[in-house]
Amino acid sequence: MEQQRDQWATKIGLILAMAGNAVGLGNFVRFPTQVAQHGGGAFMVPYFLALFLLGIPIMWVEWVAGRYGGKYGHGTLGPSYYLMARESLKPRSALVMGVISGMVAFAGVTLLNSYYLHLIGWSAAYTWFSITGAYYGKNTGQFFSNYLSNHAEVFLFWGITIVTIAIAVGRGVSKGIEKWVKVMMPLLYIFAIIMVGYVFVLGSPINPNWSTIDGFAFIWTPNWAYLKAHFATVMLAAAGQIFFTLSLGMGIIQNYASYLGPNDDVALSGIATVSLNEFAEVILGGSLAIPLATAYAPKIVPPDVLAQGKNAALAWIGQKFGLGFAYTSLPNVFVSMGQIGRFFGALWFLLLWFAGWTSAIAMYNYLVALFEEDLNIKRSIGTWLVLLIYFILGLPVIYIGLDKYVTPLDNWISFQLTLLALLDIIVAVYLFKPSNFWEELHKGAYIRVPTVYKWITLIIAPIFLLIPLVGTFKGFVSGGIPPTVGAVIIIMFIIGAIETYFAIKKKYGEEIARNEVLIKL
């Protein structure tokens, strides 16, 4: 029952699309925010562990699962994971695993994109503010807060963003994404490299005691005391950031990989995607917002906090502005360039907007595929239906705001991505059977994956995932999530569960009713 689906034209086209999907605001906006909020060098230790012990193996698991599902006509998690779980379980039990996985993926993609689309909208707004020089001569922290309180303006730039994404998605996968990413991706990398060079030589632009180099020291000095004191929280933040940045734990990697041919390489492609993204995150993203926030802290942070030192100042910016961290620090560098900075600022934020835009397309596309493949809703109608969902989910971001809505939801997203990564291993490795997984990973592979990674995937990764999940769960349920955020999360889980249940039943209803495998693979 293998099915023919659209496939990627070239391998490098797919890689660029995957990299374009992975390289986004996660690198330049969320990563520095997480570093600042979680003790700088304290965050980087579990971050690197998570990269090698979780990021790479889960990337492989999701590529394998996606390609496997695509072979049978599935681009969404529920039916794919039902099939994989069926290797070890009876159809009804496999249905349960499929529904749980599909539900978490649905909730993840909708909730995450509900505020991610706003970050993209902020980038669009800052492109405009750079052109007009709106933040010149202002306290950039105060400027950002003022912008967020201007609801009409936030609404406008967010609206432009989601409508243009809907139009692009409506045109289809290869046409809509591949050709754009090929042009814009290299541009973003080149511009970011130039910016990093500029940040290194910028030194102390406003106060000799506060330099960009101090920002690098904050990131790269291991802070063991902080890590020990906030172990589970920092672990979850690190694992969550790895998943967020690599687009893992959401179902969208599986969706992309479902367009691969059954014998296309996934092993090397997985590593290539990870390393391209990490270059953008650690080397580029890590060398911009935090060093700049350190150098310009005397302009943004109140004197009493400044007196407590650099770590306290950066933590203050991270807490006060949340995901706005980069938007409060980066504009200063363009101001320092004089009037020409308006041009560079506009170009930078436009590229950032595009980077976020391509990532959002991947998530958007997942939902459209879900309506199209699972529920037989036409692509053109599905596209506008998704737009409606994002419109409704995006409103609380504007009207409830950063502190009470976005930051707690973003913290929850770290938890949820980690949870789906654990489900990835349970279903797509253990229930699918480790030997099948390993064999699938090497089907058409350009490299031989070292056997140690089999054991990392089977044993170390699940433990690494369980520690922060168990350690932080109590905090979430005992008041860590405001009621509005909690209600939205529960609603998305319920809709996701219902949708996935019907999607699986539609194709495999008969065998589920009889609880025996009728459709042989």
Add this chain to the structure above:
Amino acid sequence: MGSWVIYMAIAWLIILAMMFWSIGKLLEAEKQGQGS
């Protein structure tokens, strides 16, 4: 400059090595038409 420079250099080198190795290998394999 503290020891952080060394940590940063190691981290950057690992990532750069990983990136150049994987992209190089991918292009090479693509050229030779391996895999599928």
